[in-house]
Amino acid sequence: MASRGLAQNAEHRAPMPAGRMIRLDMVGNLQQGNPRLRNAVKYDTVCLNVAISLALFATFSMMVVAAMLWLAPFKDFQATPEELQARKHHAIVAREQLQRAGGKLELSALEEVASERLAKQVDQEVHRLWVNYSSNTPQFLKHHKISETDLYGMLKSMPKGGLLHIHDAGMMKLDILIELTYRDDLWVCVGMNQVFENFRFSSAFPHIAPSEDYECIWMLMSNFHTFEWRGRYEKQIREGLVLQEGGYKDTAELARHMRRSHRLIHGLVTYQNLWSDFLFRMLEDFYRDGVQYVELRSSLPLLYDLKGTNFTILDTVNSIVTITKLFRSTYPDFIGVKLIYTPARDSNDSHMDQYVENARLLKSHFPNLFAGLDLNTFGDECQLPGLVEATQLLHLGEEIDFYFQAGESRCPNMAKPHANLIDAVLLGSKRIGGALNLPLHPDILRTMRHMQVAVEVCPLSNHYLQYVQDFSQHPAAYLLAAGYPIVLGSDYPHFWNAAPLTDDFYVAFVGIVSGQGNLRLLKQLALNSFLYSSLNCEERTAAIFQWRCKWNRWIEEFVNQNKSVRAEDAL
Template sequence: MSGRLALPSLLLAVIVSSFCPATSMSGDDMRNQLLTREKMMRIGGQLVLTQEEELANQRLKALKEAEMHKALSKGSILPSMHFFQAKNLIEKSEVFNILKKMPKGAALHVHDFSITSPDWLVKNATYRPHCYFCFTRRGIPQFRFAHPTPPTPKPAECPQWVLLEKFRKGLHNVSEFDNSLLRNLTLMTENPHVTYTDQDAIWAKFKTIFFVMGDLVRYAPVFRDYLSQGLEEFYQDNVLYLEIRASLYPKREGPVHLPLGEEFWKEVYELDGTVYSREWLVRTYEEVAHNFAKTHPGFIGIKLIFSDHRTKNESLIKKSIQTAMDLRAKFPGIVAGFDLVWSPIHPTEDPSLFPDWEGTSVDRNLLDAVILNSTRIGHGFALSKHPAVLAEAWKKNIPIEVCPISNQQVLRLVSDLRNHPAAVMMAAGYPMVISSDDPAAFGAKGLSYDFYEAFMGIGGMSADLRTLKQLAINSIRYSALSETEKKSAMDTWAERWQKFVAGLARGPK
């Protein structure tokens, strides 16, 4: 649908040949030629819009320009603000509300324990029977589902398990307590620059969030419902397909029954002590997605990218790769690949000194990704600093997964998204997709917030409906779906896109 050319040099050659020799042009003609060339180079620049799409684009651009001019006059450009402080303002934006309705295709970079809002975990999971909690010495909550009461934890962890149902009955203000639990499941804070003074502070809290979430989600009944709720939140945000980076923690070959000991809580479990294998987890993902599709028209499905931590030693990573290959062989329809996740900072390096600085070990994993023919590059924040690697990645048509809010808040790589390296790459037409990484931890849902930041900030004033359309198309084109599945997914998306465009072109009723 978009006919992307292979290299920017070829694109320039084609465009330049269609113009008169430079010597016969006036200054204005040369200026217009350059602007036209740049317009065609941008992501979506070669798309030809239908008449209805042109009308929709005119309305969208008018709203965007009005919003940006208002923001400039007030000095409050939302993509230049920390997301935690901009979120409420974004939700009032007419552009944002249009983007929520837009069929965005697929989310290709999201993590398993952060696809569902923490609100749901507090209001649903912690209100279930047999849910116990305690606070560690650092004030971090831990959760266990058990019947009868779980074994007394080690003193270094927390004093004793308390049944949440009983505890809440003795409270005068349950909402206040629930909000205190919620604060342990999200990075959201009123003063992010004060709360998180550097990357160390961010990553410490980020790790804690995943440990706390894991306590709740590893209870098998919650695990199933958590996944279904996550799919619901993305579906309501007009995302029809997800590729989930899943840790699949258990190492066992099959379900076993364990005594109620501490190891019992580190895997997906039932109240009776049954713990489940990786194979069970994959089948459960598959079953939940299949059942979800039955009641949600147009939902395309999910695939899993088995993930492990890059901080592990070489021997353990080799084992993980073999596990990924075995799972792929057993479940070819849902297991799509393997990825190393988490902060690339080496344990001996200070992340505050090397925030993705060119020439350090932090960004050199890009070379390995390109050499090994990676299907996609996660974030790719440093790619623009490596021209040879960039050229090779472009030649191999390896897209980057841009996660605007994650880069801005969690990784603290850029404070103003107008200055994100992806802005240059988007202007040059480098293949990319927009995703949300860990939306639950950021107080976001689905993809709309990240699309807003990409459209209003990274894309600059020139980004329009063509940009959005190409990004949505890219999310299907660069997915792990088979060619047959991609064609079907594209047809489903195109039908919804046409309805969206028609509504946008008509304007408000």
């Protein structure tokens, strides 16, 4: 009876949904002691709940985004034309600031403070320097003593990192060179037009034949001291050693003057008793100017003694290694020196085989010092063979790194400088020096950005070599604005009485970027000098660490100094 009653009651119940029955069956199985199935069911249930939640969230998000997109036109529709113009203008400025060199660098809180104070200082400086500017006259360098400005003093003390484009012949101060001409046993080779062509220390008449570039006669310098008025004589020396601003009719005349300056300087400083002192003074000048690392370009002139003995190219480089070690023992935060062998090209590349042999010799004997090879044109690509004509270079690229200067000369026919720039990139040059015509080559620009090939920019050299009159129109202005990798160099700073690097930083900061300069740019330029150097990965990491320590101290000093100045002004 009981069982029958139960059966009747079951017949009168509402039918159970299929899903519910499946659930009950599963529960029945679970109750029969199947733990793996029980866990699987729990997991499936959780996954189902999560999936539903995610679907709901995605649907809601899409609705919000759609609403925002739908309402955006109404927001712009409600804005005035002035507001729309200002909004679009601000968006473009913001995007361009990010694209500029240094635009994406993150600054610390203290650096942000320093950046704001620097901006105010720059605004005042730029206004003062450009207020009387006219594009028909040379840049402001003639009218203002930039070394006496606050901005120059700030840049002078700033840790600039590395100096990647400078020649040894441009690193001896003019007054020191003139003092050397009063030493005993110095001979001078005087040209037909009474121009000094060469110097040589010797205990006897120097039997050195002039080259095909010039003719001269050797005589003792003491004769000039006896019979020539000192002021006139020193004026003649200065004219032979420095570059006269805008004083050359064409690139060929300028190149002849540059070659003569090289001969005169090397004739003085490569006297064995003076060479080491010259190197140490050169490194001191770098260090005092905020430079911690140098890639020195040198033709590696042979050292000589009073007896007329010529030493080897290895002796010249050995002395660089020795003096650098001595200097670092005195200044341990100086990172060091690398060498870019930079012999001079001639009209038929008759010495190219010797240059290639020297480069291989240097790399085998000084692998830690030797960085690579450049060829000095003295700014006269017009008269010299193109890079591609030096076929030895095509077979050397896998052994030796190149650091070519190309595309900088000013010729009646610019075909050769343009071709040299293209060939320098195709030859795998690690950096390109000068390259003033680079913005005219969009394909090369894309390649350089992709391959991370930096451009070496030497603003003052470009001006004194008569390439750039108006710094605000310098091709580097575009490269910096577009965020291409740039490193600042100075080429031959003492040829125009400039500091090793500060003057070029100043001109780039005030002249080239034209009011767009800021702390991010300065920091990026300093970092670039390591990122695009010939240092290997380990050396680069250590160098940046050493530089960053000095940079952080400098930032702190700059901020504190500005606080003191503002406090004094308040009193």
